Amino acid sequence: MPTPLIEPDPTRSRVYLDHAATTPLLPEALAAFTDAAARVGNAASLHGSGRAARALVEDSRERIAAAFDAHPSEVVFTSGGTESDNIAITGVYAARTAADPLARGVVTSTIEHHAVLEPVEVLRTRGAEVRLVAPEGTGIVDAAAVTAAVADLEQAGVGVALVSLMWANNEIGTIQPVAAVATALRERGIVIHSDAVQAGGPCPISFRESGVDLMSLSTHKLGGPMGIGVLLAARDVALEPIVQGGGHERGLRSGTLPVASIAGFAAAVEAVTRDRAAESSRLVRLRDALIEGALGLDLGIIVGGAWTPGSAHDRLPGNVHLIVPGCEPDSLMFLLDTAGIEASTGSACQAGVPGRSHVLDALGLDLDGPVGVARLTLGHSSGPADVEAALAALASCIPQARAAAAVGAGT
Template sequence: MTERRAYLDHAATSPMPEAVVAAYADALRTVGNPASMHSDGQRASELLEVSRERIARALGCDRAETILTAGGTESVNLGIKGLFWARRGAGSGPVVLIADGEHHATLEAAEWLRDAQGAELVTVPIDPEGLIDPAAFAVAIEDVGPERVALASFSWANNEVGAVQPVAELCGIAAANGIPVHVDAVAALGQLRIDFAGSGAAALSVSAHKIGGPVGVGALVLGRRASAVPLLHGGTQQRGRSGTQDAAGAAAFAAALSLVVGEDGTPDPDQIAALSRSRDRLIEGVREIDPGAVLRGPAPGAQRLPGNAHFTFPGCQGDSLLYLLDMSGVSASVGSACQAGVAELSHVLLGMGISEDEAAGALRFTLGHATADHEIDALLQALPAALERARTAGLA
């Protein structure tokens, strides 16, 4: 018998629903390279383009603007590096503006441009809730000089603390200064309406596996007026990206989107309401168990992702809580980077001004549309003992 676990780590990857598995398996049976001229190739091409059209509608963009990729990391890298190279080639300055507390895909892509390509990296601060203040964004542009900025990049919603940024306002400020913006919408997809055309962004990244699609499938939306120098060369199958296109992956991505958003890209309101209720019950239950626990990020509402609950628990290590809950059948996340087997404090929390001792006790719970009541119950049942044991171990 399979162990019945509580899976509360949907921000890492969300389980693939049976309908998506079926669509993926069926699409995998389609024979042919979409670039081939024969009938098999054209059938594969039709599957690919129908799926691309569905993905584009969900993202509020045109099919021609939708570049299918191997996931969010590739999309972010193509968006940031490709825009930077194109802008530098057109005579722009070398500055890359990124928000503090960005996902490592954004942070490390920008750092590589700094270290290897002569970029100047300037960070925009976030407030104690993880939000970007539009006034601070405008000041950062003014201080640097708009003519020196190649591009700006920030997340639609922070993947750790769930802070939803004022995307259209920030993009409007950038556009008024002639600066293209790349938006990382990986964490927001499926929980918020992603309207590329209405956002004012030049490029936008998404990933399929965060909404129950397959790992290794994503997309970069690149506006018609934007240019990106390719990362990959050898075929020019897509604008800005070479490589045989994954028709089955696109079909599975489209199938996953159809379960969580409508034709216009708006998330199902009943699903979002249920997700918010589950999150709020989790938050309330954690606070009853540990009144000292602090919810990080904005209060539940429009500025917070409906599936995100991020806490710091005083007096214990988040890693300890993670392992203890895992032993009790509950999957969660510390929400911080772990490189070379050494856990690091969350750069997001530190960017929010949280002390190292407080940040050490971080634990992130992220829910999906299929999260069941018994999973919340399992967490709340296991948490008291996990906290007691973790605090016995302390912060050492």
């Protein structure tokens, strides 16, 4: 396990359990970042400093490609997962409809991140025929339902431009059948994208073997710096850029490359790849202890999404998603925060906008009244003491949150 930069606080005053929102920087990533940030040079400049910056970028590109079993020419640097998703969705649709105006079909799932769902909704306003596939009650989308949605569009005379299915869900951590979908659709000439932002750290990913054409990754979810990501893009995929400028990154993402962030990304992903197997087993043990402990509190907690104890096949190793009927989500979060537990109600990427999660709704649970959610996500800085602290806090905060909800409802 890499040495965490955030040393466990001896007073246990803050317990960081929000690794799905962002991870603490790994020491390797910080060292590579600060080393590169101390140097000058635009990677597009032709003088010595520029060439040195370019060499660092290309070395990092090769190391990132190796970590995801991709070719270096398939690595397109972006500002993060959101931009990678937007380039994939909007760029493929623009290119496909330019070549064939009937190819207006877009298939994705109801549990995608907003960075996928929002651009898809924009395409709908521009004439796209959209099919949103709901998951099973497990929070896992059935591959056959995705291919059925494609067949449905094709029968209606609509060509399918794009299928987008996330690798792992950011709220409930469920792992989706991306390879099965890619295999089923391989011969149909449909571009397949996967948002692998949450999976890039914990899951071993081979871009080559996955069968997908495009894959979004983000560094700050795997121990690297914020504001840098990658779109892995097969060379034969037609993509229109969404930003115009100097033509950097195969013309797909213009803008001066953030050399230090790219160096930090490469260092982080190498450390994560080196430690993945041991770290995954360690996190599965912590995750299971936290889920089993929470269920053992006898507070009517429900685990959101598939969970097989001891396994990282259907659920990310560090994801704990607890549904707590009878309390308002915000008050449970506030109480946990006051108790020193930094968790989340779901996606941190909704920019603080309150409202019930579309992922929770997609699970189809029959829940009346207020429903609290505690997404507690473990990562490289987590240990057994964090699990104990979280369980103690849940035991006291849930009854308090329920009492507050009852007062609010006037009961």
